[in-house]
Amino acid sequence: MAAKRKQKTLTAGRTYYKQFNEEIRALVNEGVTDFVIKECNGQRYLATALEGDLVFDVYGVPGQDLGAFMRGPKVRIHNNAQDGVGNTMDDGRVVIDGIAGDVIGYAMRGGEIFIKGDVGYRVGIHMKAYLDHQPKIVVGGKAGDFLGEYMAGGIILLLGMFSDKPDAPIAGRSLGTGMHGGVIYVRGGVPEDQLGPGLTTNPVDSDDLKVIEGLVNEYAKELQLDSKAILSENFVKIRPFSHRPYGNLYVPC
Incomplete structure (x- = not known):
């Protein structure tokens, strides 16, 4: 009972x-x-x-x-x-x-944050997976600079749909700078010049689509949105090119 x-x-x-x-x-x-x-x-x-x-x-x-x-x-x-x-x-x-400010989900280690509108700078900075916990952030609008900076785990899903900034790019500068774990999914795409050093976008595969669909369904249910409309566009993914993206900058002992 x-x-x-x-x-x-x-x-x-x-x-x-x-x-x-x-x-x-x-x-x-x-x-x-x-x-x-x-x-x-x-x-x-x-x-x-x-x-x-x-x-x-x-x-x-x-x-x-x-x-x-x-x-x-x-x-x-x-x-x-x-x-x-x-x-x-x-x-x-x-x-x-509505909208949310800067550093949403800083060093987040589990759970979900669902935001209908835009977010500020450095959202998802230092996010990390922790044991069996997989933190997730879904942003329905657009994001400021340094989204996913130094990200070490988890998932960020950026939709760019419900924004008060129609003329702004879907994400600000230096997206994923220093990223060494986790994945960022972007609906539609993101200009390459907005990405952090060494990062590129790639098409999602069938496993990625399962993850995106599950997350979108949860998000749409919470915010009473149309999941089919959200999923009607293609998605790209951004993953780290290295687990030590700045390893060459350190002087060996």
Whole structure:
């Protein structure tokens, strides 16, 4: 028999972020599993380091480092999000109905981050696979410079479809710079001059398509989008050309 869930609605308003997070943690310790947060006004660190089967519905715009070190909860943001979502996140899922800022998924080691719109700079930097965890980021819009910088594992899927920047390239400069693991999939394609040193795009194969289809279906379900429309275009993949892309720059001992 499934454990009974307990819901609590909180109004963030002008409450100081530290006080607000302490209140949430106290409620988790009392057995609250489902949170509805109204009037979120930049409060930082929401759901940070929380574990287990917790659910957060956030209305308003949360502050930096939402879901940092998170291990298990599901967070839905019915608006935009600031920088650092999913910083070093281990597990769980974050769904963002709008746009998101810089360094999303920094050093992320597991779970998923689904963003409907555009993202800022250095998204997915230092992402890495951890044991059997495979972190995944899906961006429905476009990305700024250094997407996937120093990426060591996981999957980034960039769609370029739901963007407020019609004249911008699908990704900024230096995509995948220093990448030494994982894979970046791009819907349609990306100009070669936007890629980091030594990287090229290649057509996806049947195994890649299975991965993309599974991820797109999950993403579309969460954001109530048409998965067939997303999958109607070709995809390319970007993989590292070396596990030590800058090894030749080090002086041997």
